[in-house]
Amino acid sequence: MTHAMDRRRLMTGTAAVLGLGWLSLPALAQEKRLRMFWWGSKERADRTFKGNKLYSAKNPGVKIDGETIGWSDYWPRMATQAAGRNLADVIQMDYRYIFEYARRGALLDLNPYVGKALDLSGFDKNSIDCGKVDGKLYGINLGNNSxxxxxxxxxxxxxxxxxxxxxxxxxxxxxxxxxxxxxxxxxxxxxxxxxxxxxxxxxxxxxxxxxxxxxxxxxxxxxxxxxxxxxxxxxxxxxxxxxxxxxxxxxxxxxxxxxxxxxxxxxxxxxxxxxxxxxxxxxxxxxxxxxxxxxxxxxxxxxYLKPSMFFSVAGTSKNPEDAVKVINFVINDPEGVKAYGVERGVPPSSKSRDLIAADLDALGKAQVDYIASVTSKVGPLPPPPPxxxxxxxxxxxxxxxxxxxxxxxxxxxxxxxxxxxxxxxxxx
Amino acid sequence: MASIAQPSSGLGQTVRKSLPAYGFLSPWLIGLFCLTAGPVLASLYLSFTNFDLIQTPRWVGTANYERIFTNDPKFIAAMKVTFTYVLLSVPFKLAFALMLAMALNRGIQGLSIYRAIFYLPSLLGASVAIAVLWRQVFAGDGLLNAVLKWAFGYQGPSWISNPDYALYTLVSLSIWQFGSPMIIFLAGLRQIPQDMYEAASLDGAGPMRQMFKITLPLLTPVIFFNGVIQTIEAFKAFTPAFIVSEGTGGPVDSTMFYTLYLYLEGFAYLRMGYASALAWVLVVIIAFFTAFSFLSAKYWVHYDD
Amino acid sequence: MTTEISVAAPAAAPPSVFAGPPKGIKAILLHAILFVASLAMLYPLIWMFVSSLRPEEEIFSNPSIIPNHIDFSSYWRGWTGLRFSFGTFFWNSLVISVLSVIGNMMSCSLAAYAFTRLKFAGRDFWFALMLGTLMMPQHVVLIPQYVLFLNLGWVDTIAPLVVPKFLAVDAFFIFLMVQFFRGIPKELDEAAAMDGCGPWRIYWRIMLPLSMPVLATTAIFTFIWTWDEFFAPLVYLNDMGSYTVQLGLRAFVDSTGKSDWGALFAMSVVTLVPVLVLFVLFQRLLIEGIATTGMKR
The missing domain is CATH 3.40.190.10 (Periplasmic binding protein-like II)
Structure with a gap:
């Protein structure tokens, strides 16, 4: 019967589609996989993927899947993933949105990790506080900006x-x-x-x-x-x-x-x-x-000095400790710091700034000098936007x-x- | 199916007669119930909540709808923009598409090249390049003003960034992308049997008479289709404003389309509950227009059956 | 096989509706009008192409359409610039688009056939419901849909983009086919039914062959719209290795920082090529469809 045949064909077609879909899923492996999500274009992607590779080399068994898209497409995807409780482990955050997401409970409080997996000793108070919402630390400043x-x-x-x-x-x-x-x-x-x-x-x-x-x-x-x-x-x-x-x-x-x-x-x-x-x-x-x-x-x-962007950890992350370690790697480890450079803003930690000083091009240097020159002329952080x-x-x-x-x-x-x-x- | 014992009741009869149809409909029905119905009903539920995408939604009754109708000037502004857009873009786009489809339906040389060229703007879709392009054409120092100055010595305003004209540049964008209805009209023209024209020719009917007596009446189902679809699409128009104004709806909210407003509420201000309510109001409005079109179709659309 | 109804009837009627192609001054006039209109249509393509040859710092500040340098490096940069070559994105888009075409042609024609030719209880109700699904703005169903697909384990696969096509979720095409099927004379299937043809055979042997123009239209539109779509892929495809061309294009641009505009315009041009080629090829099908429908009445 042709009718039945068609139905069978339809079903195999659908099955083929599903099969193809499954194929593109990452292969199952014993290693830990983290997801990292950021906005930006090519240069940032290159630097971030490099940083992730270096991290995996130092921490065998942890692999970081990078996801990236431009700024304007970033937020609808982020909102959708947040609604589905499917946020990436490490999320790049913006000064405006961090309050929106943190207050609604989408992000993880990083205070418990400070001094352990997360070393903020190179940061001044202002650089830490700008990532705080209602007293809890939800974002790690990746670069100073003004x-x-x-x-x-x-x-x-x-x-x-x-x-x-x-x-x-x-x-x-x-x-x-x-x-x-x-x-x-x-x-x-x-x-x-x-x-x-x-x-x-x-x-x-x-x-x-x-x-x-x-x-x-x-x-x-x-x-x-x-x-x-x-x-x-x-x-x-x-x-x-x-x-x-x-x-x-x-x-x-x-x-x-x-x-x-x-x-x-x-x-x-x-x-x-x-x-x-x-x-x-x-x-x-x-x-x-x-x-x-x-x-x-x-x-x-x-x-005032504000963070150009943050790294945050999703509240739903299954491997928060590892996510924090990745963040720590890019703000403190010489390899991570060098991989990122000043592309995300001038590193808040003075140690890190010294690390990259030698590799800066003219534009990077202008940026670092600008931040250095305004630091004495800026006011305190304003209250968080409501x-x-x-x-x-x-x-x-x-x-x-x-x-x-x-x-x-x-x-x-x-x-x-x-x-x-x-x-x-x-x-x- | 013949092996099923014959049911005696009238109801059984109906069910049995309907079975093949439901067989044909089954993929669609599965899609409807498994993929479409759930999300649509969920959005209806969410329209009665304060859903903010992240926290668990809380029931707020009809508060969202009350706000829309009593306390939301932006809703009224967005409605005005959208209605203006629908009323202007749909008729012009359809007229353009129909005229060119008829012109391209004639056996002239280079036909397929013209057809491809006229479809080109529609191929660009939501391309990022459209925004830059539209500015190049309609800005103060843009192409249009250069042409106006050259031809009439008239120095035009910056059409795309003036709140009095910005919406019309989006209307013209919509008309410029007339490719899809044009293709559908072409396909419709192709279905009109050639022999009818031959017979009419023999009766001495000229081209004008043929157009009004044969082409247009036989094309009414396709005209109807394009009209309904383009109206629905124009009410839901999002991409032109989103791309050209980059989601701002400016200047001075002059291109704040309804769905753009809804999108900003949902995704930028994280008020998805309110956005869902806005969506359902829009659905009701579109449904009203569509129902009206279907009622009117009885009087002017000629089907073969 | 008793009901072999001949549908490949009168061969190649002249593809014109009126009395032949226009001649002489009229033809020149028509060409002139079409030519001028073509320029307005072609302008974006030319402009995009010129921009792709320009040095980065001139793209926005120089409104002229004549390039002063010609430099094709942005094509190479664009093709290889991201972590995956643009070839990967082309392949992904192609797989999704082709599967969508197959899905839509099958599922929508089945449903449209039922709506036009079969009598069944609740037909008007289902038809209205089908139209209703056209009216919902996609942005508010996106979130619940995402949650649904996430629970099915389909996120990060192409399933959310393709499976719906096999289940006729694109009601646009059902409605389109309904309008065209209604134009096919009923006598044909009545005759076939007399000969003992079941609905399936009428659908397969009569309706589909007689519907080449609308099937070609469906194929063209599905392919192009799927190719151009970016919102659903944006949400469902996270890994760059599974990006479609539209997502790839958007990965060049970050409006808050440094973008590679030359590469964006270069790849925008390249991305247009397959759809344009497909359009030119498929439109022949659309035209040749006449040979089979010319027999009507």
Whole structure:
């Protein structure tokens, strides 16, 4: 009967599919297998796989399966795996998300391992504390990082102007950029990007006023006036053509490849120090790295040292001890430290920094020097961001766009931003 | 089956008559019950919880739905964006696809090359390159403005990053990727028997008359299919906004499509319970439109049976 | 074998609907329009190709479409740059796509046949349900689905990507086939039934041969959509050795750090080649389908 035959064919087809599926499962072996998951592209993958290989060579019987994908695809996969209780043992974590995942119980408290499998003796207090959430240690800092202003050197020098640094106040910075726009005489080329919608920039601004973006109890730490002043500042820069107009800034999706600096529309980008390498790779002109403008006389330091990323261990890990050992290997063991270099940021441990100093290229050295130079000028860690902080970062961007496109006045925008942010925070 | 003792009741009769059909349907039924039904019902359940992906979901009753309808301005904004997109992209895309399918159905030289070229944009799918490309075309210094300036001396705005126009650039992206309905129309045109045209020709009917009397009526099942599918797809549109605005929905939320909003709620803000409720509201809206299309089909779709 | 119904009827009718191909000025006009439209369609491919030849630092800041250097190194870099060569990703994508094509053609045509030609209790109900599955946004069923496949032990295998195709989960194709099957004259299967053909034989001997255009369409779409898909592979394939081409492409780019854009564009071009070739080959099937359906009525 053909009917039956078809069914049989269908079944063998399905079985074949299943069989193929099983084939691609890792072969069963006696060795311990750990999974490690990180975002990043090729260079990071090369370095990480190398580190894992070195670890396995030193610890026979432990094999690490690396899983990697770019930043934007990382989080949906991570969320799905978390929902399935199938997270990798060692997870690369971001400063924003670590609070979200730790508070929901997806990560392992690493405090019990400190001083045993995990040696943090080379870390200063700040570098350890930034991985703590509600007193427990959920992430090991892989590299120090701070906000940084990247500037196109030849644009400023060609116009006979000084390359901007952190010595300038915000107002001086605005004037300098307006002069650059005028002097450059290039259609559609401006001094600065519009950083009014970038949460790290706003945070620096608020901290310079002695406040924080979020208070210890998870409320908004800034006032409507602070926000209004911020929006008004950037509106002023737009008016004076010191920064790009709103419809150019809106092309920026807050990543390297769409930043106005990269697109050749502005001479300055507001970014993070570990992104210097990425920006330089897609920019034909040499870039300088410097601190954000200052709050002027009597202002508090706005910037702080933050972790570029962490390694965390999944709460569901079956081999937590081994996972911790892997992390320890890359922050302390000379082989591991050298394999990673400064690709994930400047190592927090001074011993490790000395280890890699000799192998650094020019960009790596610029990064290390920058962190060394800002260390004495930064403020303390802010309180941890509450739930909803991610949504507020989006809100800031949108509100700045509304001002930019003339849909709302800066004064109102500040009030509206605070109201909406508070309502997001109360929802959690 | 013949060996089964004949059931006497009417019900048995129906069951017996239905058996072959269920045999044919069995792969689909297995898929429905084993793969589709569970996750769909789970999402319905989750829409009544505060599921955050990691912790065990807690029942919150109809709170999510209440919030959607009484206290969520973003829901209304996303609805507006999505409806505008559906109303503009679907008719234009279908008209384009139908026109080109008809043009390409004629025996001209280089036919297969044209067909492949016109399908090319649809091949790009969700390619990362689309985002960069669309910016090259629709930015202030983009290709479109260069053409406008050259032809009319008009300096256009930055279409893609202006909240007044950004959505329309996504509509045009959708229209540009008209390849799939075009192929389906082509396949439909191929099914129209040649002899009908020959007969009509003999009766002295011109090309226009043939189109309205033969081509379009016989194509209605395919037009209907494309209409329903494209409407559903447009309501669910996610990729264009996600790729072009890189998940921000900007500028000023002007491209915050419904599913993008839902995705951000679920995966970025970890409110999967709320996202599930949003999804079910969307399902109801789509179902309403689809049911309406099926009701109307009685009056304009010609089936052979 | 008594009911051998001849379906390979009138050989090669001219592939045109109207009275032959347009001639003279009309043809030139048509070509001109199609040519201009083609440029708009080809622009992305040209642009992608040019970008792949550009030095990295110029890709974003130089909007021109004319390259000033020509450098093919990004192709080699892209092909070998990741831990596995791009050949591995091609093979993975090919296996998944081919299996999906087979699965969809079999399972969806079976279901569509039942919906169009067989009478059974609950037909309208099941049909509505089938359409309903089209309406669900994939992002909210993703999590429960993942948990389901995880419990089945299918995560990290290609099973979650392929098995559903054998179980007709792509309702789009069922609906598509239903619309086309309804256009095939009923007299044919009624005649066959008179000759004692069972439903299976009618399906296999009459419906399928008469449905070449829609089967070809299904094959093309399934292949291309599976090839382009990235969300499901992203979630279900963890190990880089099992990545598809789309995941491979995404592994070049990290928007927060240093990316290899040249390699991305180079491999984007390469990735288009197989689907384009397949399309050109399969569309012939779609066209030749007419020879068999031209006999209608």
């Amino acid at each position: 906000t940084a202003m990247l500037a196109n050197i030849s644009a400023f020098e060609g116009a006979g102007l000084k390359v901007p640094t952190g010595d300038l106040t915000w107002d001086e910075y605005g004037k300098l950029c307006a002069e650059l726009t005028k002097a450059a005489k290039k259609d559609g080329f401006y001094g600065s990007m519009d950083s009014g919608g970038l949460e790290p920039s706003f945070e620096v601004f608020v901290r310079q006023r002695g406040k924080n973006l979020y208070s210890e109890d998870g409320k908004a730490g800034f006032s409507a006036e602070d926000a209004s002043d911020w929006f008004a500042y950037w509106d002023g820069l737009r008016q004076s053509k010191a920064c790009v107009p709103a419809d150019v800034q809106a092309l920026d999706k807050q990543n390297i490849e769409t930043n106005p600096l990269t697109l050749g529309k502005a001479a300055v980008a507001f970014a993070h120090s570990n992104q210097l390498v990425g920006y330089q790779a897609v920019n034909p002109n040499k870039l300088s790295i410097g601190m954000y403008p200052s709050g002027g006389a009597g202002a508090k330091p706005g910037q 739930k909803g902080a991610g949504e507020i970062a989006f809100l800031l961007r949108r509100t700045n766009e509304e001002v930019g496109f003339g849909r709302i006045k800066p004064a109102e925008a500040g009030k509206k931003f605070l109201t909406e942010a508070s309502s997001i925070l109360s929802r959690g």
